[in-house]
Amino acid sequence: MSLVITNANLLLGKELDYVEKGYIAIEDTRISSAAAGNYKGSGKRLDAKGFLIIPGFINAHTHIADSIAKDVAASDGLDARVHPVFGAKKNILQKSQPEHLKAFIRNSVISMMKKGIVAFADFREDGREGVVLLKEAIAGLPVKCVVLGRANYYSNPRDAAGLQHEAIEQVQQVLEMADGLGISGANENTDMTLSQYRQLARKKLVAVHAAESKETAEFSKVHTGRSEVDRVIEYLKPDFVVHMTNATEDEISLVAKRRTGVVVCPRANGVLGAGIPRVALLLRQGCLVAIGTDNVMLNSPDILRELDYIWKASRATEDEMIEPRELLKMATVNAAEI
Structure with a gap:
């Protein structure tokens, strides 16, 4: 069955170009074409005069399982x-019933879907069981979830040892079910483990x-002699890194040079007092930037609130106005590309 949305204003393509009075043709629940002007084919038509249609939002970083612990601690x-080793979240997840x-x-x-979010990328702890639990929880919902799992294994970054056999098996089991790996951080892993x-x-996919x-950045330098960013770029070679809130200009330049995606989580950083990501600088350096809401226990999964927050915060802290188009790209096409 085909459906054509006509007479609509659109934000279209990778640059979200504004199109006045265009159409969207849908075949078997998938968009087959979208363009300016009138649609020449047949199909049921829906007049969208007065509406602006944009790509669905993508929440590029969540920890959805800690929804059970909103505002704890x-x-x-x-x-x-x-x-991941001794935090309140770990204890709560371990003690909570799966159901x-x-x-x-x-x-x-469901709350995300009501706010226009059509896809999200989740860091899912607890090995294979954690991945299965997430998939079972969202079964039947019309939303795409990119599941990035993790083994229950952490080590001292000063050590030289790699993953133990049991941990390797855990990772392999996770990868059988997940779309990739969501690693906690460099500070909980050796160089060999990251590799x-x-x-x-x-x-x-691999993300971290x-x-x-500032504390995690300092910990890395004291205990390994190198920054978190340097270590993950050299050894883990991630598809994207999350936060970069306290990254130096050199680290931002390195990430841009390696074409590694960056997902910022401004409001969660604010809740934790971690700072404000320098989004204007990230964009100016050529980074591909997306946006996420991070832990639900810290922060509501609302992308529009994230965009509003970082737009104002960037003006206040970087004295630079981010173009609204760039903000929307972070929540849509950039996230899709990452």
């Missing part, structure tokens, strides 16, 4: 709330948190 800092986790995950995803994650993932806070 609200006065604490980054590590106390979400550290309760699924219910909260599903409710959060092994890349090798095991092969052509699947980096330069989220």
Whole structure:
């Protein structure tokens, strides 16, 4: 069955070019064409006069499973709330019943859909079981989820050892079910471990948190002599890095040169007191930037609020106005490209 939306104003293509009075043709639930002017073919027609149609929003970074812990430890800092080894989040997820986790995950995803989000990329802890739980929780919902799983394995970054056999098996099991790997960070892994994650993932996606806070940046330099960003770019070679809130200009330049995507999470950074990502600088340096809402326990999964926040915060902190078109690209076409 075909449907044609006519007489609509569109933001079209990778540059979100404005098209007045265009059409969108849909065949079997998929968009077959979109352009200016009138559609010549047949099909049921829907007049969209007065409407502006844009691509659906993509939430490029979430931790959806901690929906069950909204505002828990609200006065604490980054590590106390979400550290993968000893944070409050870890304890809550371990003690929660799977069915309760699924219910909260599903409710959060429905909330995202109501806010125009059609896809999201989730860092899913707890190995293969965590990936399966997420997929079961959102079964039947008309939303795309890019699941980036993780083994329950962390190590001292000063060590030289790589993944133990049991951890390698965990990673392989995760990759059988997931779209790739979502690594906590360089500070919880050795150089060899980071390299092994890349090798095991092969052509699947690999992403990692980096330069989220001043504390994590300092920890890396004290314990390894190098920055988080330097280490993940050299050893992990991720498809994208999350945060870059406290990255230096040299680190931003390195990420841009390697054509590694960047996903910023401005409001979550604000909640944790981690700072404000320098989005205007990231864009000026040539980074491909998308936007995410991060942990639901910290922050509501609302992309429009993220865009509003970073637009104002960037003007205040960088004295530079980000073009609205660039903001919309972060929430749509940039995220899709990453």
